[in-house]
Amino acid sequence: MGFGVLVYLGGILGTLFLLQTIVLAVRKEPFQWTFGASSEQPKSLKLALKVVLQTTLVSAIFLYPFLIGVTPAAYYGPFFRPDRVYQFLQGQALGLGIFGVVYWAEWRAGWLHFQPRYPAKKAWLKSGLSALSSLTVVSIEEPIFRGIILYGLLGAADPWLAVPLSAVFFSAAHYIRRVRIYWPSIGLAVLGIWLGVAFVKTGCLWFPMGLHSGGILAIGIHRCFLHYRGPAWLIGTQTYPIAGVLVILIMILGAAITGRWL
Numbered sequence: 608m609g610f611g612v613l614v615y616l617g618g619i620l621g622t623l624f625l626l627q628t629i630v631l632a633v634r635k636e637p638f639q640w641t642f643g644a645s646s647e648q649p650k651s652l653k654l655a656l657k658v659v660l661q662t663t664l665v666s667a668i669f670l671y672p673f674l675i676g677v678t679p680a681a682y683y684g685p686f687f688r689p690d691r692v693y694q695f696l697q698g699q700a701l702g703l704g705i706f707g708v709v710y711w712a713e714w715r716a717g718w719l720h721f722q723p724r725y726p727a728k729k730a731w732l733k734s735g736l737s738a739l740s741s742l743t744v745v746s747i748e749e750p751i752f753r754g755i756i757l758y759g760l761l762g763a764a765d766p767w768l769a770v771p772l773s774a775v776f777f778s779a780a781h782y783i784r785r786v787r788i789y790w791p792s793i794g795l796a797v798l799g800i801w802l803g804v805a806f807v808k809t810g811c812l813w814f815p816m817g818l819h820s821g822g823i824l825a826i827g828i829h830r831c832f833l834h835y836r837g838p839a840w841l842i843g844t845q846t847y848p849i850a851g852v853l854v855i856l857i858m859i860l861g862a863a864i865t866g867r868w869l
Contacts, residue, residue, distance in 0.1 A: 609763025702821020718837025737827025
């Protein structure tokens with residue numbers, strides 16, 4: 608089963624690449640190896656490529672159970688036990704709380720500066736969209752990376768190998784698009800390890816989804832109001848606060864505590 612999920616992951620990427628290539632050809636746009644649109648491309652193309660990406664990922668979530676001979680309800684049911692919904696709220700509160708403390712400490716140290724980037728109405732609109740995104744993103748990423756990839760790897764390997772390996776795939780997935788810097792991949796991998804440990808310990812997706820959601824929400828809101836002045840290696844960047852050494856150490860501690868006591 609472990610090898611099978613890796614083949615399935617390759618199939619997802621292959622399908623996404625094929626569909627994107629077709630869209631680009633129809634629109635008479637240049638061929639590209641990376642996924643997603645660039646800032647120079649028209650809005651209609653950006654929307655089309657976003658639809659291709661989301662449709663492919665959602666389809667992959669529902670198709671996988673049929674390929675292994677069960678229904679989506681039977682496969683994902685144990686991961687979404689109704690009596691464990693509270694774990695989502697616990698994880699979300701934890702994610703928001705950690706970033707709240709980190710941002711406060713970095714602000715007190717002079718590494719962050721309160722400086723709204725947009726007019727008030729736009730800033731609150733973007734914050735609201737971040738709240739929505741914090742739910743939609745985890746509803747796709749967690750079933751794929753923990754519910755399919757990690758769960759499949761656990762059927763063939765020890766958690767000490769399966770969790771870090773799935774975390775590498777989770778981190779790498781954020782770089783299938785054209786990017787300028789790659790060092791934040793370390794922070795993403797550490798986050799993937801924490802989310803993986805949470806999944807293994809609870810046997811559900813609720814807690815990792817909540818933890819992931821809380822982080823996305825905190826990051827999305829802070830982008831609208833805080834400006835970075837401190838060293839990037841220490842506090843990360845506006846886009847990837849989890850890339851800084853401070854947050855990486857907190858996530859390592861969080862993963863250790865989760866693995867020991869959750």
